[in-house]
Amino acid sequence: MSESAVTKGARKRLTWLGVLIIGLVAIIGLGTATNAGASFAPKLALDLQGGTQIILAPVVQAGTKVTEEQLAQAVSIIRQRVDASGVSEAQINTQGNNNIVVSIPGTPDENTLKLIRSSAKLEFRPVLATSQGISATASGSGATASPTPSASPSASPALAGVDAATQSFYDSLDCSKPFRAAGQVDDPTLPIATCDTNGFSKFILGPVEVEGTDIADANAGTVTTSTGASTNTWAVNLKFTGAGSDKFAKTTGRLFPLAAPQNQFAITLDGYVITAPTLQAVITGGTAQITGSFDKNSSKALADQLKYGALPINFEVQSQENISATLGSEQLTSGLLAGAIGLLLVIIYSFFQYRGLALVTVGSLVVAAVITYLMIALLSWRQGYHLSLSGVAGLIVAIGITADSFIVYFERVRDELRDGRSLGASVESGWKRAIRTILVSDGVSLLAAVVLYALTVGNVRGFAFTLGLTTLIDLAVVILFTHPMLELLAKTKFFSSGHPWSGFDAKALGATSYVGRGAFRVSAAVPAGKAAKASKEANKRQTLAERKAADNAADAGKSN
Amino acid sequence: MSKFSDLGNDLYTGARSFDFVGRRKVWYAVAAVMLLLAIALPILRGGFNFGIEFRGGSEFRVAGVSSQSQQIAVDAVHSVVPESEPLVSTVGTDSIRVQTKQLTDLKSEDVRVALAAAYKVPSSAVASSFIGANWGADVTGKAVNGLVVFIILAAVLMALYFRTLKMSMAAVLALLHDLVITAGLYGALGFEVTPAAVIGFLTILGYSLYDTVVVFDKIRENTFEVEFSEKTTFKQQVNLAINQTLVRSINTSIVAVLPVAAILFIGATLLGAGTLRDIALALFIGIIVGTYSTLFIAAPVYSQFREGEAKYRKAEQKVLANA
Numbered sequence: 001m002s003e004s005a006v007t008k009g010a011r012k013r014l015t016w017l018g019v020l021i022i023g024l025v026a027i028i029g030l031g032t033a034t035n036a037g038a039s040f041a042p043k044l045a046l047d048l049q050g051g052t053q054i055i056l057a058p059v060v061q062a063g064t065k066v067t068e069e070q071l072a073q074a075v076s077i078i079r080q081r082v083d084a085s086g087v088s089e090a091q092i093n094t095q096g097n098n099n100i101v102v103s104i105p106g107t108p109d110e111n112t113l114k115l116i117r118s119s120a121k122l123e124f125r126p127v128l129a130t131s132q133g134i135s136a137t138a139s140g141s142g143a144t145a146s147p148t149p150s151a152s153p154s155a156s157p158a159l160a161g162v163d164a165a166t167q168s169f170y171d172s173l174d175c176s177k178p179f180r181a182a183g184q185v186d187d188p189t190l191p192i193a194t195c196d197t198n199g200f201s202k203f204i205l206g207p208v209e210v211e212g213t214d215i216a217d218a219n220a221g222t223v224t225t226s227t228g229a230s231t232n233t234w235a236v237n238l239k240f241t242g243a244g245s246d247k248f249a250k251t252t253g254r255l256f257p258l259a260a261p262q263n264q265f266a267i268t269l270d271g272y273v274i275t276a277p278t279l280q281a282v283i284t285g286g287t288a289q290i291t292g293s294f295d296k297n298s299s300k301a302l303a304d305q306l307k308y309g310a311l312p313i314n315f316e317v318q319s320q321e322n323i324s325a326t327l328g329s330e331q332l333t334s335g336l337l338a339g340a341i342g343l344l345l346v347i348i349y350s351f352f353q354y355r356g357l358a359l360v361t362v363g364s365l366v367v368a369a370v371i372t373y374l375m376i377a378l379l380s381w382r383q384g385y386h387l388s389l390s391g392v393a394g395l396i397v398a399i400g401i402t403a404d405s406f407i408v409y410f411e412r413v414r415d416e417l418r419d420g421r422s423l424g425a426s427v428e429s430g431w432k433r434a435i436r437t438i439l440v441s442d443g444v445s446l447l448a449a450v451v452l453y454a455l456t457v458g459n460v461r462g463f464a465f466t467l468g469l470t471t472l473i474d475l476a477v478v479i480l481f482t483h484p485m486l487e488l489l490a491k492t493k494f495f496s497s498g499h500p501w502s503g504f505d506a507k508a509l510g511a512t513s514y515v516g517r518g519a520f521r522v523s524a525a526v527p528a529g530k531a532a533k534a535s536k537e538a539n540k541r542q543t544l545a546e547r548k549a550a551d552n553a554a555d556a557g558k559s560n
Numbered sequence: 561m562s563k564f565s566d567l568g569n570d571l572y573t574g575a576r577s578f579d580f581v582g583r584r585k586v587w588y589a590v591a592a593v594m595l596l597l598a599i600a601l602p603i604l605r606g607g608f609n610f611g612i613e614f615r616g617g618s619e620f621r622v623a624g625v626s627s628q629s630q631q632i633a634v635d636a637v638h639s640v641v642p643e644s645e646p647l648v649s650t651v652g653t654d655s656i657r658v659q660t661k662q663l664t665d666l667k668s669e670d671v672r673v674a675l676a677a678a679y680k681v682p683s684s685a686v687a688s689s690f691i692g693a694n695w696g697a698d699v700t701g702k703a704v705n706g707l708v709v710f711i712i713l714a715a716v717l718m719a720l721y722f723r724t725l726k727m728s729m730a731a732v733l734a735l736l737h738d739l740v741i742t743a744g745l746y747g748a749l750g751f752e753v754t755p756a757a758v759i760g761f762l763t764i765l766g767y768s769l770y771d772t773v774v775v776f777d778k779i780r781e782n783t784f785e786v787e788f789s790e791k792t793t794f795k796q797q798v799n800l801a802i803n804q805t806l807v808r809s810i811n812t813s814i815v816a817v818l819p820v821a822a823i824l825f826i827g828a829t830l831l832g833a834g835t836l837r838d839i840a841l842a843l844f845i846g847i848i849v850g851t852y853s854t855l856f857i858a859a860p861v862y863s864q865f866r867e868g869e870a871k872y873r874k875a876e877q878k879v880l881a882n883a
Binding site for chain 1: 781
């Protein structure tokens with residue numbers, strides 16, 4: 001016995017659904033197996049796992065606005081700082097086009113908070129001495145008396161203006177260990193001892209000579225030769241402000257004649273040396289070029305740091321919220337419990353209303369839940385999505401909205417049955433009508449989700465995101481599962497015979513007692529012209545797909 | 561249950577019918593009174609009860625308390641800042657949330673220590689935080705933007721789908737009705753307006769229109785070429801459509817409201833003040849009002865918008881003449 005086209009179509013769609021689910025499982029499974037950071041357990045936001053959320057708002061002069069680039073740069077600077085302070089799993093995001101949200105698991109100490117709040121400080125200091133970052137003293141092998149490495153021949157008390165404390169701090173400095181207090185602020189008029197950001201070298205630096213705010217612009221580019229031809233060497237170009245040019249000219253004029261390493265100046269960001277170029281000339285023009293072993297990316301990174309680290313964006317804490325870990329897990333359990341109760345209620349109600357059909361509802365909801373769970377696991381891996389309490393609420397609300405699509409569909413099929421059609425025919429024609437309604441109503445929901453996601457901030461976004469995601473999944477499930485299942489079930493005796501428990505009991509539905517679906521006969525007396533107009537209108541009201549199909553049919557007719 | 565499906569059958573065939581369209585003056589009057597109350601009552605009560613996210617202030621959470629007595633907290637706060645009137649609520653099963661006006665760092669540390677002592681917990685179990693007044697305003701400002709953009713886009717989408725601006729106008733009118741009434745209820749009863757409540761409020765947008773679109777789809781189907789009918793009028797067809805989709809409307813609303821009710825119940829009983837309760841409450845009110853307004857406002861208003869069109873009036877006269 002050959003299978004009917006309907007059965008084949010249904011099987012095909014179910015297969016696609018299977019492929020979709022297996023595909024998701026495979027991707028996440030692969031990500032987990034290869035230690036790529038994937039996990040079948042979605043990441044949780046702070047309100048579900050406990051922690052502190054700080055919202056920072058930039059303080060800017062009236063009339064000025066913070067640009068997206070500045071904000072992104074601030075985020076990356078804050079991320080560097082938080083990472084440096086040893087807090088793991090911190091999330092730092094922008095919120096809207098203005099604020100920065102820092103989420104830290106657990107309760108941060110005062111230092112971490114200070115660190116987050118202080119703005120990036122970029123300074124130019126002359127290099128007084130430098131040596132390798134890991135000093136011999138750090139090995140602790142009784143070599144404490146060993147002199148500071150050769151690169152700093154002048155590492156003696158003879159260094160002008162360097163007090164003994166700074167000198168001894170420098171001597172014992174080990175760049176592989178944390179040495180700066182979080183949020184430490186240095187006196188710009190005194191020398192400091194510090195390391196570069198990757199811990200390769202340590203320095204004694206003189207007082208600040210040029211400040212970050214003196215930089216007008218910085219960009220990365222390739223070096224051009226004197227003939228104007230560009231080379232393959234990457235460099236960072238600096239442009240100073242008027243006042244900055246003067247200061248920089250004075251500094252370079254003083255430093256250039258000195259012997260190495262004192263002909264170097266260091267650029268520090270938050271007290272760490274990001275670069276310490278050697279001067280090759282006195283720079284008076286207000287522009288400078290830093291060359292070295294840069295590639296395209298590293299030169300751009302440095303240029304960005306110089307450019308944005310230079311911007312005096314100060315942040316003020318707009319809100320700070322602490323959630324204890326117990327409360328977090330309590331919120332999660334409550335959310336899950338609410339979801340379970342909601343699901344159960346929906347299932348019970350469907351059984352009362354739709355009897356056997358409720359099995360399709362339950363099955364569809366389970367499929368939707370599985371896909372949603374996998375999608376959230378995937379998104380928390382790929383996009384850093386964290387499920388929050390409002391996200392959980394969104395998912396629970398979605399149970400009802402997803403089930404609504406099934407109801408719209410089932411009721412349509414019942415309408416067709418009432419018109420006296422067979423179940424198989426009712427499922428097909430009911431589907432054609434229902435899918436249009438489902439498409440447009442889901443379209444409205446999706447529109448709401450997209451608009452809210454795009455235009456709002458914070459929790460609203462998390463909620464809008466889950467709502468949009470579940471709307472799409474609802475659509476996929478109704479097309480790839482609910483409908484094909486109903487098609488297949490319509491073939492079974494239990495359903496097609498209209499068993500009282502099938503939910504499609506023709507008698508209970510009062511079938512054939514009425515024919516016409518609120519339709520009416522178009523009177524024969526209607527003038528021909530009007531009738532033609534009416535059928536033109538009917539054509540106009542075809543859906544796009546129908547029109548396309550009709551056009552294709554017409555084309556096929558022509559070509560024959 | 562079989563009664564309910566009988567009702568469905570009768571509504572479908574028209575054997576039984578509720579006159580949604582014909583008695584619209586009654587529904588409009590009800591809506592007018594409701595809207596008036598929704599605007600007047602919050603004003604009389606003195607405006608909305610905004611949460612700390614809108615007012616700004618300091619917040620303390622005491623975890624792991626053995627007694628959730630709120631007086632302890634009030635006394636503890638008064639011992640540091642006598643003039644402050646703290647808002648105390650229970651959160652979860654063993655936490656207390658205390659909200660005060662904005663305190664200085666020093667004072668807030670004092671309050672923290674006082675609370676820890678009063679509840680006999682280590683001071684590390686008391687988390688203090690503060691919330692700037694801008695935050696809630698920021699969230700809401702953006703939310704209002706989103707709301708306006710959504711309504712415009714949704715109106716365009718519906719106008720395109722239904723091929724008539726009038727349906728889209730009727731749907732948006734009903735949506736505005738839902739929003740005003742939900743907001744009014746919040747204001748009148750003094751429910752706390754928090755960012756979570758704003759989220760719930762925004763979700764009404766999608767839901768209210770979802771419901772309306774389902775009914776309008778049936779109306780469009782039923783009134784298609786009704787101007788050529790000699791038996792039935794535009795008004796009657798609209799009313800039939802509402803009745804035919806009534807069971808569907810009730811079922812979809814109940815199914816949508818059940819999970820929301822579960823969140824509301826769990827949120828309010830297990831968690832107390834917080835995100836779940838606030839989202840669910842706004843949504844719970846909104847879904848019920850949204851279903852009501854689809855049946856009693858959106859559809860009758862649409863009928864009123866169109867039945868006056870010449871082609872429908874002419875057709876109606878013919879039908880009446882035939883009767």
